[in-house]
Structure formats: C-alpha cells, structure tokens
Amino acid sequence: xxxxxxxxxxxxxxxxxxxxxxxxxxxxxxxxxxxxxxxxxxxxxxxxxxxxxxxxxxxxxxxxxxxxxxxxxxxxxxxxxxxxxxxxxxxxxxxxxxxxxxxxxxxxxxxxxx
Numbered sequence: 850x851x852x853x854x855x856x857x858x859x860x861x862x863x864x865x866x867x868x869x870x871x872x873x874x875x876x877x878x879x880x881x882x883x884x885x886x887x888x889x890x891x892x893x894x895x896x897x898x899x900x901x902x903x904x905x906x907x908x909x910x911x912x913x914x915x916x917x918x919x920x921x922x923x924x925x926x927x928x929x930x931x932x933x934x935x936x937x938x939x940x941x942x943x944x945x946x947x948x949x950x951x952x953x954x955x956x957x958x959x960x961x962x963x
Contacts, residue, residue, distance in 0.1 A: 865920070866950045868897060869963055870897040871943065872943055872944050876889035876890075876893050877941060877943065888905050890910065890946075891903040894912065902914070905924070905932070907932065907933075910924060910960055922958045923953070923956035925959055944963065947960070
C-alpha cells in the first residue's frame with residue numbers, strides 16, 4: 850500500500866464522499882484512447898482535484914501530487930464499461946461522475962457514473 854500524500858493528509862477525506870464532477874463532450878473530443886493520463890476520465894477528475902495529476906486504469910483512478918499517490922479510487926462497473934466503449938472508438942455521451950465511500954479491499958473510495 851502506498852503512503853498517503855502529505856498534502857492530502859491535511860485534508861478531510863470524508864469530503865470526497867459525494868463529490869461530483871462532469872465528464873464533458875470536450876473531454877471526449879480531446880481525450881485519447883489507451884493513454885492513462887489523457888483519457889476523458891482523467892481530464893474530468895483533474896478538474897475535480899485541481900492542481901493534482903490523474904491517471905486512469907481500467908479498475909482504478911490514481912490521484913497524485915508531485916509523483917506521490919494521494920488517493921486511489923475504484924472504478925465502478927458502469928464507468929469501466931463507458932471507458933471500454935470509448936477505447937473501442939464507440940460513440941459515448943458526456944456523463945456525471947460521483948465519488949463515494951467504498952471501503953472494500955484496498956479501496957476507500959469508488960468513482961461511479963452519476
């Protein structure tokens with residue numbers, strides 16, 4: 850398990866529960882298939898965590914500051930399906946995103962379609 854980011858250690862992690870964001874048509878148009886840092890989900894989550902770097906894998910989203918992992922969000926099944934459709938170059942719609950407490954296995958938070 851990675852140690853928590855010092856910057857995030859000063860924040861109240863319970864504030865993540867219920868946090869929402871929007872994955873826009875612009876994110877889709879500017880996003881790139883198969884590139885973890887440039888996919889539409891990463892672009893949208895970077896707006897939610899202003900000043901942090903975001904990388905999206907099939908099952909999780911990693912939020913970092915200066916190369917140090919701050920929080921890892923489990924990707925929901927619905928969001929993973931959206932990501933697969935985008936990577937397969939299918940037409941996808943803009944969606945709302947929501948983070949909520951998960952506390953399953955090594956994940957404290959889930960990111961899901963709103």
